[in-house]
Amino acid sequence: MNKQDKIYIAGHSGMVGSAIRRRLEADGFQNLVYRTSKELDLGNPAEVKLFFEENKPDYVFLAAAKVGGILANDTYRADFLYENLMIQNNVIHSSWKYGVKKLMFLGSSCIYPKFATQPLKEEYLLTGALEHTNEPYAIAKIAGIKLCDAFRAQYGTNFISVMPTNLYGPNDHYDLKNAHVLPALIRKIHEAKINHEPFVTIWGSGEPKREFLFVDDLADACLFLMEHHNEAGLVNVGTGKDLTIMELAELISGIIGFRGSIQRDLSKPDGTPRKLLDISKLKNMGWKARISLKEGIRRVYEAYEKEGSSTHA
Ligand code: GFB
Numbered sequence: 090m091n092k093q094d095k096i097y098i099a100g101h102s103g104m105v106g107s108a109i110r111r112r113l114e115a116d117g118f119q120n121l122v123y124r125t126s127k128e129l130d131l132g133n134p135a136e137v138k139l140f141f142e143e144n145k146p147d148y149v150f151l152a153a154a155k156v157g158g159i160l161a162n163d164t165y166r167a168d169f170l171y172e173n174l175m176i177q178n179n180v181i182h183s184s185w186k187y188g189v190k191k192l193m194f195l196g197s198s199c200i201y202p203k204f205a206t207q208p209l210k211e212e213y214l215l216t217g218a219l220e221h222t223n224e225p226y227a228i229a230k231i232a233g234i235k236l237c238d239a240f241r242a243q244y245g246t247n248f249i250s251v252m253p254t255n256l257y258g259p260n261d262h263y264d265l266k267n268a269h270v271l272p273a274l275i276r277k278i279h280e281a282k283i284n285h286e287p288f289v290t291i292w293g294s295g296e297p298k299r300e301f302l303f304v305d306d307l308a309d310a311c312l313f314l315m316e317h318h319n320e321a322g323l324v325n326v327g328t329g330k331d332l333t334i335m336e337l338a339e340l341i342s343g344i345i346g347f348r349g350s351i352q353r354d355l356s357k358p359d360g361t362p363r364k365l366l367d368i369s370k371l372k373n374m375g376w377k378a379r380i381s382l383k384e385g386i387r388r389v390y391e392a393y394e395k396e397g398s399s400t401h402a
């Protein structure tokens with residue numbers, strides 16, 4: 090990518106898209122294009138087609154998606170499947186039609202089978218049944234990977250797919266019902282501390298293991314892959330380390346300074362028992378994550394405190 094190339098970031102105001110935008114701006118890319126969802130409805134084929142016809146971007150980062158934590162995925166099953174399929178179908182199809190040089194499609198580690206061998210290698214895709222709570226989201230993301238590969242096979246486009254592990258960072262959602270675990274626990278534990286509550290409640294058994302990547306590390310990997318990777322299939326992006334949800338709650342409690350106990354709500358789902366990514370493919374290309382989980386949580390908590398609880402409804 091040259092500094093003058095026109096780069097469209099779909100989903101620029103979300104956690105992932107905004108991190109990619111920050112990074113591109115910091116690196117001196119001067120021709121970035123983005124639209125709010127009010128200006129451009131990515132679910133609308135005619136609007137997306139017109140946008141591409143008028144703007145003709147050289148490169149596309151497809152970071153727009155309907156996302157959420159385990160309960161949101163399980164509750165809004167139709168929305169997660171339909172909206173994500175529409176967004177990615179429209180953007181990928183128009184990228185082909187209007188000659189985009191290269192597109193990056195962002196997925197998620199939930200595309201792998203629920204009980205796959207750990208760590209999860211890229212070739213485990215479609216080798217077993219998915220986790221029920223996020224099956225609609227995973228099916229949409231798998232369709233996106235296959236659509237990129239199909240355009241490459243049939244029309245020779247350079248569309249690549251990147252699968253990040255669970256992400257966290259600035260511009261995350263703190264709504265307790267729909268958030269992912271890390272922001273949800275930051276909010277719950279912060280509120281328990283300031284209200285002098287004796288305990289905080291986490292969902293499920295606390296036994297599932299998750300791997301967490303700071304979103305600025307993901308943005309770094311995205312730029313790296315946009316420069317160096319030009320193949321079909323997918324590339325995992327993670328840290329190679331995971332921990333149990335109980336350990337995560339204890340780590341966050343330590344950083345926030347909450348001394349109460351941690352209780353479990355067993356009526357809430359655990360989801361996939363473990364989804365640790367095998368990161369050897371990316372490591373062999375020469376990339377690794379830099380921000381430790383402790384450092385990342387410190388940064389996020391600092392921002393959370395500065396922004397104030399009013400923005401976290
Ligand atoms: O982050 P999370 O919502 O999603 O939950 P997944 C991870 C684990 O943390 C689950 C537990 O075992 C939850 O039960 N957990 C404990 C909590 N306390 C809480 C809490 O207060 N809030 C939340 N949200 N969880 C999602 C998928 O799976 O991850 C998506 O549904 C996507 O499709 C995304 O892949 C990255 O890691 O289980």
